[in-house]
Amino acid sequence: MSGRTPVEGADVCVVGAGPAGGIVADRLAADHEVVVLEAGPRFDPAERTDRQERAIRPAYDRPDVWEMGGPRDAHSASGERFYPLNHARVKGIGGSTLHWQGMVMRLHEDDFNSGSARGVGPDWPVDYADLRPYYAEAERELGVSGADDNPYAPPREEPHPMPAFPPSYSDSLFAEACEELEIDMHSVPNARNSEPYDGRPECVGYGTCQPVCPSGAKYDATTHIESAAARGAMVIDRAPVQRLEHDADRVTAAVYATPDGERHRQEADAVVVACGGVETPRLLLLSESTDYPDGLANSSGLVGRLFMDHLFAGAGGVLEEPTRQNHVGFYTSGCDQFYDDADAEVAPFKLEFFNYAGPSPVETALSADEWGDDLLEGLRDSYGNHVAMGALVEQLPREDSYVGLDPDRTDDHGNPVPDVHWSVGDRALRTIERANEIQTAVLEELGAEIEWVAGPDDTGPAYHHMGTTRMSDDPGAGVVDADCRTHDLENCWVASSSVFPTGGAMNPTLTIAALALRVADHVDGALR
Amino acid sequence: MELSRRDAVAALAAIGAGTGAAVHAVDSDDDTAAPPVETLVAAAEVVYPSELSGVEPFVEALAERRAAGDDAHARGVRETVRELDRHAESWYDAPFVELSAADRDALLREVGADTADEDPDGTTAERVRYYVVNELLLALYASPTGGELVGIENPQGHPGGVDSYRQGPGR
Ligand SMILES: Cc1cc2nc3c(=O)[nH]c(=O)nc-3n(C[C@H](O)[C@H](O)[C@H](O)COP(=O)(O)OP(=O)(O)OC[C@H]3O[C@@H](n4cnc5c(N)ncnc54)[C@H](O)[C@@H]3O)c2cc1C
Ligand code: SF4
Numbered sequence: 001m002s003g004r005t006p007v008e009g010a011d012v013c014v015v016g017a018g019p020a021g022g023i024v025a026d027r028l029a030a031d032h033e034v035v036v037l038e039a040g041p042r043f044d045p046a047e048r049t050d051r052q053e054r055a056i057r058p059a060y061d062r063p064d065v066w067e068m069g070g071p072r073d074a075h076s077a078s079g080e081r082f083y084p085l086n087h088a089r090v091k092g093i094g095g096s097t098l099h100w101q102g103m104v105m106r107l108h109e110d111d112f113n114s115g116s117a118r119g120v121g122p123d124w125p126v127d128y129a130d131l132r133p134y135y136a137e138a139e140r141e142l143g144v145s146g147a148d149d150n151p152y153a154p155p156r157e158e159p160h161p162m163p164a165f166p167p168s169y170s171d172s173l174f175a176e177a178c179e180e181l182e183i184d185m186h187s188v189p190n191a192r193n194s195e196p197y198d199g200r201p202e203c204v205g206y207g208t209c210q211p212v213c214p215s216g217a218k219y220d221a222t223t224h225i226e227s228a229a230a231r232g233a234m235v236i237d238r239a240p241v242q243r244l245e246h247d248a249d250r251v252t253a254a255v256y257a258t259p260d261g262e263r264h265r266q267e268a269d270a271v272v273v274a275c276g277g278v279e280t281p282r283l284l285l286l287s288e289s290t291d292y293p294d295g296l297a298n299s300s301g302l303v304g305r306l307f308m309d310h311l312f313a314g315a316g317g318v319l320e321e322p323t324r325q326n327h328v329g330f331y332t333s334g335c336d337q338f339y340d341d342a343d344a345e346v347a348p349f350k351l352e353f354f355n356y357a358g359p360s361p362v363e364t365a366l367s368a369d370e371w372g373d374d375l376l377e378g379l380r381d382s383y384g385n386h387v388a389m390g391a392l393v394e395q396l397p398r399e400d401s402y403v404g405l406d407p408d409r410t411d412d413h414g415n416p417v418p419d420v421h422w423s424v425g426d427r428a429l430r431t432i433e434r435a436n437e438i439q440t441a442v443l444e445e446l447g448a449e450i451e452w453v454a455g456p457d458d459t460g461p462a463y464h465h466m467g468t469t470r471m472s473d474d475p476g477a478g479v480v481d482a483d484c485r486t487h488d489l490e491n492c493w494v495a496s497s498s499v500f501p502t503g504g505a506m507n508p509t510l511t512i513a514a515l516a517l518r519v520a521d522h523v524d525g526a527l528r
Numbered sequence: 529m530e531l532s533r534r535d536a537v538a539a540l541a542a543i544g545a546g547t548g549a550a551v552h553a554v555d556s557d558d559d560t561a562a563p564p565v566e567t568l569v570a571a572a573e574v575v576y577p578s579e580l581s582g583v584e585p586f587v588e589a590l591a592e593r594r595a596a597g598d599d600a601h602a603r604g605v606r607e608t609v610r611e612l613d614r615h616a617e618s619w620y621d622a623p624f625v626e627l628s629a630a631d632r633d634a635l636l637r638e639v640g641a642d643t644a645d646e647d648p649d650g651t652t653a654e655r656v657r658y659y660v661v662n663e664l665l666l667a668l669y670a671s672p673t674g675g676e677l678v679g680i681e682n683p684q685g686h687p688g689g690v691d692s693y694r695q696g697p698g699r
Contacts, residue, residue: 053543056666056685059646059658168693194690204687215687327682327693355693361678362669362685366662369643371575372633379669379678 004258006266007234010035011527013254013268015241015283018095019509020495020516021274022224023141027520029231032527035266036225036233037256039240039279040091041067043098045222048214055208056360058367065211066090066098071412072240076419079401083420088463089276093237096276096463097220097509099211102191102330104144104510106135109154110340111348111504119344120427121396121502125473125482128154131514138513139189142219143197146189152336153186162194164332165203168355169324170387171333177445178335183438185353188334191219191509198223207356209329239264242413244271244287244296244492251296251492257413270491270523274516277307277465277498281403282418284469284479297469297486302479304404304468306397307420308503309461311428313349313435316357316388317448323387326360331390338438339505347394347431348505351438358386387448391435393459394505395428397467422461429456464497464508471499483522484515491526495519531582531673536589538686539671543594561598563591564609570625571612572664574633577677580668590667604648608659611652615639636661 010033014021017038025036043066054060063069068086077083090098109128114121136158139146146160164187167175171185178185192209193202203217213220229235238259245253245265253265273280281304287296295303335351342348361383368375395401401423405416436455443450454460472478475487480499486492495516497508569587576583595605609624612635616624619638620631627635636642640653646662647654666685668674675683682688 049541049543052685053666056543056670057646057658057662059648165690166694169696172696203690205682205689205692206687207682207684322679322697324680324693324695324697326680326684327688328690329684332693360684361675361680362666362683365665365669366646371636371642371661371665373577373579375575375665376577376579376677384679 004236004239004264006264007033007035009033010266010268012270012272012523013037013266014272014274015254016095016274016276016279017093017221017225017235017237018274018276019097019142019221019224020512021095021272022221022228023513023516024272024274024495024520024523025228025233026224026231027517028524029228029233031524034228034233035268036228036235037239037241037254037266038093038235038237040093040237042093042237045216048212051212052206052208052214055211056362056366058363062087062211066092074409074411074417076406076409076417077422078406078419079421080423083422083461085278085418085420088461088465089278093225093235094220094222100220100509101210102218103507104139104142104189104191105350105506106154106156107504107506107511108339108348110342111502111506114502118342122472122477124501125471131511131518132157134514134517135510137517138510141224141517142191142510142513143193143200144189144191144510145194147187150186150336151184152339160189162197164188165190165194165330166332168332170355170357171353173319173323173387173446174333174353174442177442180445181441183335183442184337185333185335188331188352190330192330193217203328205328207326207329207360240413241283242286242415244273244283246287246289246291246296246489248291249490251489270493270527272493272495272519272523274495277468277496278403278418278420280494280496280498281468282405285405286415292488297479297488297492299488300476300479302470302477305399305402306467306470307401307403307422307465308395308397308467308500309422310392310464310503310505310507311395311424311432311459312454312462313391313393313432313439313459314389314454315436315439315443315450316354316386316452317443317450318358318385319387319446319448320385322384323357325355325357325386328355331355342394345427345430346434347396347427349391349393349431349435350505351435352390352392354388354390357388359383387443387446389439389442391439392462392505392507393428393431393435394503395424397470397502398423398425403468432456432459462507464503466497466500466503466508469494469496469498470501472501484519485522493519493523529580529673529677531580531586531671533585533589535671535673536586539590539667540593541687543666543670543685561596561606563595563602564606565591566625567609567613568595568660568664570632571636571660573629574636575661575664576668579677580673586667587664594663604655605659605663608655612639612656612660
């Protein structure tokens with residue numbers, strides 16, 4: 001047996017080993033025969049320091065750190081804005097959390113009711129109260145360090161599993177300016193250990209969290225995959241699923257390729273698609289048939305449509321005093337004060353106070369044109385007094401923003417590549433300006449000389465892929481129902497931010513984890 | 529400022545050890561698998577700031593871990609050092625270690641390592657930048673002492689804990 005052959009009599013086949021697939025597999029593995037099929041490799045944990053070196057050295061691009069790129073990961077971007085897809089995901093056991101930043105906020109109550117509360121976009125078929133216990137469980141699963149000091153956060157029933165990381169020195173500088181402007185600062189929940197948790201160590205301050213945490217203090221989904229395997233799940237890496245075979249009502253098998261060039265069929269009673277917000281709709285579109293000529297589970301015509309990301313808004317500058325940046329790679333204070341002012345004209349947004357503004361000396365040194373004393377002098381001049389703020393802004397679902405298949409380009413297995421056709425509407429662009437106004441006001445109050453502003457023209461995506469298999473009670477208006485089961489196929493669920501009807505402005509992964517736990521409950525119920 | 533043994537250990541933790549174990553593996557087309565310590569020290573004397581002391585034991589520890597094994601990285605360092613020596617011989621009639629500091633500096637610039645972008649598979653200039661100049665700069669500026677020279681005692685790549693980010697400049 002090669003270790004990559006199908007498992008007979010499997011109850012559940014999970015496609016994708018990121019946090020969504022990992023959590024579903026881990027939940028179900030004790031009581032059911034579970035198989036996980038993952039397109040990418042199982043990375044050796046011993047290589048993480050070498051990956052960290054790649055993160056620092058200029059010879060390597062970000063996608064090189066986790067070996068993204070090449071024919072396997074070919075993609076197109078036909079929209080008005082380029083979408084750098086291979087900067088925005090990782091393929092492998094652990095998925096994109098290998099690279100992620102690890103900020104884990106709950107969505108706000110109004111985010112689930114955008115249509116009725118803000119007058120734009122659809123309401124979700126579930127609301128905050130439905131997800132609230134799952135959020136608490138998701139915080140325990142990921143290991144979240146957080147505190148209760150945020151008056152704008154939605155109600156919670158219990159403390160975070162670990163105490164929050166205390167504010168940074170630069171947060172204390174911001175605090176004076178914010179107090180003057182009556183802007184409230186508060187801690188932020190981090191999926192990284194402020195103390196040892198779940199067999200993983202506390203954060204030791206490597207400062208390269210994004211794209212790699214050598215210590216394991218930052219959560220990544222290898223944790224859940226390992227746990228699932230320990231409970232008996234079969235995890236097959238380098239096994240990209242090519243197609244979901246089906247009849248009119250059920251998925252019958254996942255057809256996957258293996259490195260030896262073979263193809264295999266994994267049959268299972270239930271299938272959970274957890275390939276992230278781009279590959280999930282792509283796999284459904286690739287699985288078209290006479291029953292589903294426009295793509296599997298696509299009676300609504302919405303598979304791949306309504307693609308959303310969060311938009312970045314930011315500003316930064318320099319002070320005439322030291323600001324102590326780049327000791328750690330995560331931020332410790334935010335501001336959600338303006339979030340629930342959102343309406344039809346202005347989107348929700350959250351503000352972030354960076355601890356990693358300006359250059360990191362070691363990176364500057366490696367691309368400088370001088371060395372010796374001149375280099376040291378240059379480093380002293382360039383490092384030490386930067387400050388910066390960021391923001392995430394919601395974009396609405398739009399007809400002209402979608403993930404499709406590019407008929408003219410194929411991947412290493414001959415399948416059409418994903419085309420991320422991304423466009424952004426005026427409400428989001430206006431909101432970026434609004435965030436910039438606040439950011440520049442804070443920086444001016446601080447006495448900073450402003451050096452850059454990332455506004456509507458220089459915004460970019462936060463790498464949160466949402467909306468492409470929307471959740472709705474109405475089979476004509478969504479791909480999955482409120483339980484995240486596809487309307488068309490009775491044994492097929494989707495665990496991903498692709499089910500989000502709207503995005504809010506909070507990083508999505510805690511909500512992905514909460515929904516994944518809920519999917520596991522539904523699958524478990526269906527199998528009993 | 530004095531580089532310490534702890535710096536060497538910290539720098540190595542930060543940048544990994546390649547996959548090179550500190551054993552002098554015998555590989556067939558590279559019978560001098562001993563790490564080119566002297567040449568790296570001679571290069572460090574040029575690319576490190578003059579106020580540093582303790583460079584030699586620091587670079588020795590680095591070379592033992594990163595230039596002595598049979599992995600691609602260690603071989604890359606040794607091959608590139610040999611190439612540097614060939615240039616030194618043909619332009620200055622002596623191996624790199626025997627040149628004056630000014631000539632070592634000039635030679636590194638003449639091969640183009642000052643303006644080149646590092647690339648492990650690139651031209652001579654790009655490889656000298658990757659395997660010699662940046663190898664040394666990475667080890668220094670990801671270490672606490674190197675960071676401290678610039679004002680950051682917990683630089684990126686160094687697991688310096690979670691207190692320093694909270695401390696003000698007075699500390
Ligand atoms: C740089 C960066 C920073 C981020 N920061 C944050 C943050 O601070 N907070 C936050 O909430 N989110 C953040 N994210 C987003 C976060 O990483 C994702 O939301 C999360 O990983 C999504 O989980 P997932 O399991 O749905 O998908 P993924 O983690 O993307 O995993 C999907 C897996 O499915 C596999 N797969 C795909 N297609 C197939 C197929 N056909 N067959 C088999 N396997 C397949 C992939 O290889 C991959 O391993 C960040 C992302 C990036 C890139
Ligand atoms: S700072 Fe980031 S990379 Fe370093 S240990 Fe903490 S979480 Fe990991």
